[in-house]
Amino acid sequence: MNTALDTNVKNSSNRECAIIPAVDIIENKDEYTLYADMPGVAKENLDISIENMELTISGKIEDAGSEKPSYREFELGNYKRKFLLNQEIDSEKISASLDRGVLTLALPKREAAKPRQIEIKTA
Amino acid sequence: MLTREFDIFNDVLGLKNIVDSYFDTNRGKTGYPPINLYENGDTVKAEIVVPGAERSDIGLELVENTLNVSFTKKTETSSAEYIRRERGSGNFSKSIRMPFRVNPDSIKAELKNGILTVSLDKSDEAKPRKIEIK
Numbered sequence: 422m423n424t425a426l427d428t429n430v431k432n433s434s435n436r437e438c439a440i441i442p443a444v445d446i447i448e449n450k451d452e453y454t455l456y457a458d459m460p461g462v463a464k465e466n467l468d469i470s471i472e473n474m475e476l477t478i479s480g481k482i483e484d485a486g487s488e489k490p491s492y493r494e495f496e497l498g499n500y501k502r503k504f505l506l507n508q509e510i511d512s513e514k515i516s517a518s519l520d521r522g523v524l525t526l527a528l529p530k531r532e533a534a535k536p537r538q539i540e541i542k543t544a
Numbered sequence: 545m546l547t548r549e550f551d552i553f554n555d556v557l558g559l560k561n562i563v564d565s566y567f568d569t570n571r572g573k574t575g576y577p578p579i580n581l582y583e584n585g586d587t588v589k590a591e592i593v594v595p596g597a598e599r600s601d602i603g604l605e606l607v608e609n610t611l612n613v614s615f616t617k618k619t620e621t622s623s624a625e626y627i628r629r630e631r632g633s634g635n636f637s638k639s640i641r642m643p644f645r646v647n648p649d650s651i652k653a654e655l656k657n658g659i660l661t662v663s664l665d666k667s668d669e670a671k672p673r674k675i676e677i678k
Contacts, residue, residue: 522658
């Protein structure tokens with residue numbers, strides 16, 4: 422119950438195949454920052470949505486596999502990954518940017534969740 | 545300070561998917577960055593996956609018929625508390641031989657959305673020549 426960000430590896434009901442992008446998650450006192458490698462995805466094909474406390478990142482590749490490679494080490498496909506947000510995160514203030522195939526998500530913490538110093542008064 | 549449950553199964557499963565998504569059938573044998581080659585008549589196209597790379601992070605060199613690519617994958621921030629780290633960073637390099645002799649002047653490279661696409665034409669000597677029989 423107290424995990425900060427959880428990975429939800431679910432297969433969706435209509436059996437779409439998707440690559441799970443690798444992510445780095447960083448925490449500082451004001452926000453979480455998430456970086457996801459999604460090479461081949463352009464901004465117009467990126468979709469980020471939140472339902473309840475679940476964040477879904479998905480990206481589509483255009484012209485997937487129209488040519489057949491003579492030598493293949495990787496296969497590009499659509500990306501999808503879900504995360505369970507916790508109460509600390511202010512979901513209205515989440516912002517995203519996509520640059521050079523890397524998605525950067527800023528997830529600010531609610532004011533009340535930030536660490537505060539409590540002053541001790543001596544009588 | 546929040547207490548966090550460490551769920552080992554989450555991490556192990558995540559790692560397997562990351563590896564699978566980069567290396568298709570040749571699990572781990574092919575190294576990083578992954579490259580695909582497409583042959584199209586007289587041209588060959590190489591697609592190299594380099595997420596987050598700027599032009600200065602990539603080194604591209606053609607030596608005869610071998611394409612050498614080097615890639616520095618940087619982390620966005622050095623002094624930060626990572627609570628999950630899957631992407632990896634470091635210096636990588638790889639060489640790949642072209643399937644036929646290429647014309648070095650025809651090389652073109654384009655970096656878009658984290659993928660480097662290099663295209664090369666077949667060299668004139670490598671193209672089939674008709675031999676006239678007198």
